[in-house]
Amino acid sequence: MRKYSVPVMTIFSLFVFILLLAGFGWTLQNQLGEETGKETKTIKPEQPAAKEKQGGKEKHILALGDSLTRGTGDESGKGYTGYLIDQLKKKSKEDIVLHNLGVKGYRSGQLLQQIDQPEVQRQAAAADMILITIGGNDLFQQGQTLKDPSMENVAGLQGKYLANLETVISKLRDVNKDAPIYFIGLYNPFIDMKDAPGTTKAVRDWNYATGNLLDSVPNTVFVPTFDIFQLNVNKYLFSDKFHPNNKGYKLIAERVASLITW
Amino acid sequence: MINLIRNEMLKIIRRRKLLVVALIISVLVGLFTYAQYKEAERTRERIGSQDWRTTVQQQIVDTQNRLGSSGISDEWKTQLKLRIQQQQYYLDHDINPLEPGAPTFMRTFAEHSITLLIPLMVMVIAADLVSSERSSGTVKLLLTRPIKRWKVLMSKYLALLLSISAVIGIFGLVSYLVSGLVFGYQGWDAPVVTGFTALGSELDTAGAQLLPQWQYILMEYSLVWFVAIIVGTIAFMLSVLVKSTPAAMGIMLAALISGLILSNMVSSWESARYFFMINMDLTAYLAGNPPPIEGMTLGFSLSILAVWGIAALVVSFLVFTREDVY
Numbered sequence: 376m377r378k379y380s381v382p383v384m385t386i387f388s389l390f391v392f393i394l395l396l397a398g399f400g401w402t403l404q405n406q407l408g409e410e411t412g413k414e415t416k417t418i419k420p421e422q423p424a425a426k427e428k429q430g431g432k433e434k435h436i437l438a439l440g441d442s443l444t445r446g447t448g449d450e451s452g453k454g455y456t457g458y459l460i461d462q463l464k465k466k467s468k469e470d471i472v473l474h475n476l477g478v479k480g481y482r483s484g485q486l487l488q489q490i491d492q493p494e495v496q497r498q499a500a501a502a503d504m505i506l507i508t509i510g511g512n513d514l515f516q517q518g519q520t521l522k523d524p525s526m527e528n529v530a531g532l533q534g535k536y537l538a539n540l541e542t543v544i545s546k547l548r549d550v551n552k553d554a555p556i557y558f559i560g561l562y563n564p565f566i567d568m569k570d571a572p573g574t575t576k577a578v579r580d581w582n583y584a585t586g587n588l589l590d591s592v593p594n595t596v597f598v599p600t601f602d603i604f605q606l607n608v609n610k611y612l613f614s615d616k617f618h619p620n621n622k623g624y625k626l627i628a629e630r631v632a633s634l635i636t637w
Numbered sequence: 638m639i640n641l642i643r644n645e646m647l648k649i650i651r652r653r654k655l656l657v658v659a660l661i662i663s664v665l666v667g668l669f670t671y672a673q674y675k676e677a678e679r680t681r682e683r684i685g686s687q688d689w690r691t692t693v694q695q696q697i698v699d700t701q702n703r704l705g706s707s708g709i710s711d712e713w714k715t716q717l718k719l720r721i722q723q724q725q726y727y728l729d730h731d732i733n734p735l736e737p738g739a740p741t742f743m744r745t746f747a748e749h750s751i752t753l754l755i756p757l758m759v760m761v762i763a764a765d766l767v768s769s770e771r772s773s774g775t776v777k778l779l780l781t782r783p784i785k786r787w788k789v790l791m792s793k794y795l796a797l798l799l800s801i802s803a804v805i806g807i808f809g810l811v812s813y814l815v816s817g818l819v820f821g822y823q824g825w826d827a828p829v830v831t832g833f834t835a836l837g838s839e840l841d842t843a844g845a846q847l848l849p850q851w852q853y854i855l856m857e858y859s860l861v862w863f864v865a866i867i868v869g870t871i872a873f874m875l876s877v878l879v880k881s882t883p884a885a886m887g888i889m890l891a892a893l894i895s896g897l898i899l900s901n902m903v904s905s906w907e908s909a910r911y912f913f914m915i916n917m918d919l920t921a922y923l924a925g926n927p928p929p930i931e932g933m934t935l936g937f938s939l940s941i942l943a944v945w946g947i948a949a950l951v952v953s954f955l956v957f958t959r960e961d962v963y
Contacts, residue, residue, distance in 0.1 A: 381650050385643070388799035391806035398859035405856065406832075406923070407936050445702055474691060476698045479705040494694045494728045 433470035434637075435501055436460065439486060440508035443559065443627075444477025448618030455559070455619075456506060458628035463635070474498050482512045483539035490546050500550040506631070508559040509543075510536055514581055515617075521565065524573045533581060537588055544592050556595045557631055560585065562604040564617045596634055600627055638788060645796035649762065655800060658758045659807045663815065665754070669746060670816045677737070689733045697724050716927055723833060723925060726845070730830075738824030739817035740850050744857060746812045748920045751861050752897060755808065756868040756917070760889050762800050763872035765882040766793050767957070772881065776962055786958045794873060794950070801869050805862045809854075829853040833925025853923070860919040863939070867913065867946040868893075874949040877957050900929035910937070913945040 438444045438456045446454020453461075460473050476495065478485070486509050489495055499505065513536040514520060520529065547556060563578040565571065578601065586597040603626050604611055604619075611623035619627065649655065680692060703709070704717050727734045735741060747755075767790075770776040779789055813822075831853060832844040848856075868889075875885040896914020903909040910916070910930045916938035921928065928934075 381643070381647050384650050384655065384803060385646050385799065387806060388646075388803035392799060392802035394855075395802060395805065395859045395862040398855040399863055402856040402859050403939075407939075474695070476694065478698055478701045492694075492725070492728070494690050498691065498694065 433472050434467070434503045435498070436471060436473050436504045436506065437498055437502035438473060438475045438477055438506040439489070440477045440506075440559075441481040441486075441512055442477070442479040442618060443508040443511065444475060444506065445479050446477075446624065447479055448613030448615065449621045449624050451621060453621075453624070455624040455627040455631065458625050459506075459631050462628060462632045467637070474502070477508070480512055480517075481509065483509050483536045483543065487539050487543055490543055496546075496550050499547055502551060502554050503637075504635070505547060505551070505554050505556045506559070507543075507556065509540065510581065510585065511561055514561065514577065520577075521570070521574070524570060524577060529577045529580070533584060536581075537584055540585065541588055544589070544595065548592060553594070555636070556589075556592070557634065558585065558589055558595065558597050559627060559631070560597055560599045560601060562600045564604070564608065564612060566605065566608050598627075598631055598634065600630070603627065603630070638792065641784070641788065641792035642795050642799075645792050646799060649796060649800050654762050655803055655807070658761060658804055659811065661758065662808055662811050666746065666812045666815045670742065670819050673742065673816075674819050689735065690728060693724050693728055693734065697721055697728075700724075719925075719927055722839075726830065726833075732828050732830060732847070734829075736824050736827040736850070738820050738827070739813045739822050740824045740854060741827070742816035742820055743809060743812045744829075744850065744854055746816075747808070747854075747857050747861050748924065750808070751864055751920050752900075752917050753893060755805070755861055755865050756893050757890075758804050758808075759801055759865045759869045760872050760886060760893075762804070763797055763869045764876050764885045764889060766797060766873060766876050768876040768880060768882045768885055771962075780962055787954055790877075790954060790957045794870075794953075797869055797873060798866060801865045802862065805858060805865060808861075809858055825849070825851045831856075831923050831925070857920050857923060860923070864917050864919055864942065867942045868917075870946045870953075871913065871949045874953040877953045903929055906930075911941060913942055916941045 436456075436459075442448075444454060444456060446452055446457060449457075451457070454475075454477075456473060456475055456477075460471055463471050476489065476498075478489075481489075486507075490499070513532055514529070516532070520532070544556065560582045561578050563571075563575050565574045568574070582597075582599065582601060589595045589597050604623065611619055611626065613620040613623075700717050700721050704714060704721075709717075724734070726732075767776075770779060780786065827850045828847045829850050830845050830847055832846045834841040834844060871892075872885065872889050875888055876882070879885045879888065892914050896912065896917060899909060899912070900915050900918065903915065907930060910933055915929055916933070918929075919935065919938060922935040922938070928938075
């Protein structure tokens with residue numbers, strides 16, 4: 376063994392040396408060579424959206440939207456989607472899988488862009504239930520709207536939002552005809568501030584218009600949250616006075632859970 | 638000359654240095670395989686799905702959320718944006734960036750080892766090649782033979798090149814064999830994208846090309862090998878210049894670690910890019926990760942490394958052939 380170890384090791388080294396030297400030359404040519412010398416390989420076509428619903432083995436829930444879907448403000452990071460899943464898991468024997476695609480700060484236009492991605496559509500097609508929270512950032516504009524709460528300003532924002540939402544919902548319905556869609560309505564986080572009547576009216580109008588739009592789509596439920604926070608705004612809001620805290624999220628989750636049919 | 642090289646190889650192998658290196662690599666590969674296995678398990682638990690598309694989509698959304706949080710630096714924001722674009726590219730073209738299997742492990746392990754682990758292993762071999770002859774006094778026996786001094790040094794250098802190749806070979810072989818036990822040995826043909834270039838915060842996919850994984854691995858290992866040779870050459874120079882082995886190792890180690898720390902904070906110190914240790918992360922160019930300093934390219938880094946290597950070699954030969962040995 377000892378006798379052979381030196382020649383064997385030497386031959387092995389020599390082999391690797393030559394292999395990597397050749398590889399290095401090829402790497403230089405491939406990475407640094409002329410643009411024209413590069414093989415332009417056609418990228419293989421996308422596979423058709425494989426894997427539809429897996430017959431009853433597990434239930435997929437798709438959550439779309441903004442920071443409320445993400446769970447901003449909840450110390451445990453679950454958000455209403457997390458608490459909802461916890462409740463459903465207790466009741467259901469099947470495995471429940473949550474796909475949470477919520478992004479903090481999303482507005483309806485950004486949600487629309489997200490929905491256009493093929494992977495998101497694939498997940499929407501495979502979902503047994505779809506949850507949406509959107510519009511809070513469209514309406515409040517990170518607090519900008521509070522400075523100019525005039526009717527014309529809000530009406531303009533609302534028009535854009537409704538157009539986006541309509542497209543979002545119809546795209547979801549295009550890929551998935553059956554899954555119930557639960558749309559979580561807005562609450563007024565500024566209800567204890569001095570301009571409360573103005574903001575309350577804006578949120579009410581907003582929710583009313585959203586509900587109207589959803590009425591025309593079958594199997595779609597508008598879930599109100601306005602009343603949850605109406606008298607308890609400080610108890611159920613996080614310290615940023617905008618997002619719910621864990622108690623607020625739990626109440627939203629309970630409300631959605633009571634509406635679910637399976 | 639051949640006999641001289643054989644003699645030097647004999648010294649390296651008989652002193653069990655390659656064996657030690659192989660053992661260290663095996664232990665680390667075992668550790669990392671286990672860690673990655675655990676990580677995959679946890680992702681599966683969290684997302685509840687094995688479909689890689691769902692995982693990648695979830696990663697994109699998580700990154701988007703991190704982008705939205707306040708108080709992250711612009712630089713980090715740019716990196717996150719690039720990562721999102723890259724992952725979106727993978728999704729859009731239906732390429733699994735983390736195809737499970739031993740070849741993928743080989744690939745990612747090499748990516749993570751190129752800046753520190755591999756250079757360290759190379760250093761273990763190179764740093765005492767000359768200085769140990771000095772400290773044990775055998776250098777006199779070597780030089781009293783009727784052979785030119787440059788030939789003696791040349792034989793040592795060539796033996797070093799061979800041993801470095803052996804280290805890289807062992808590295809690839811061990812990581813393939815060990816990780817395959819857990820992840821399976823499949824995946825040589827899986828498609829991998831290379832040729833992304835970062836232009837500011839935008840990702841240029843014009844030069845992107847699809848390669849089978851084995852070609853990508855060959856490229857990557859040849860780059861690792863090149864870095865290893867340059868580090869080996871510099872360590873070799875130190876072992877000629879510095880009389881004691883620990884001192885040579887210490888200097889080299891300091892250079893390597895300072896490189897790691899610097900590349901995280903030099904983005905505004907432009908001339909730092911002429912240091913060899915800033916340029917060692919060659920595989921990042923293949924993967925399309927943004928370089929530590931804007932404007933650095935693979936060609937640039939390769940030339941800087943080559944200049945350092947040649948300079949180190951010239952210095953070693955000049956010093957060794959002229960100095961007094963007593």
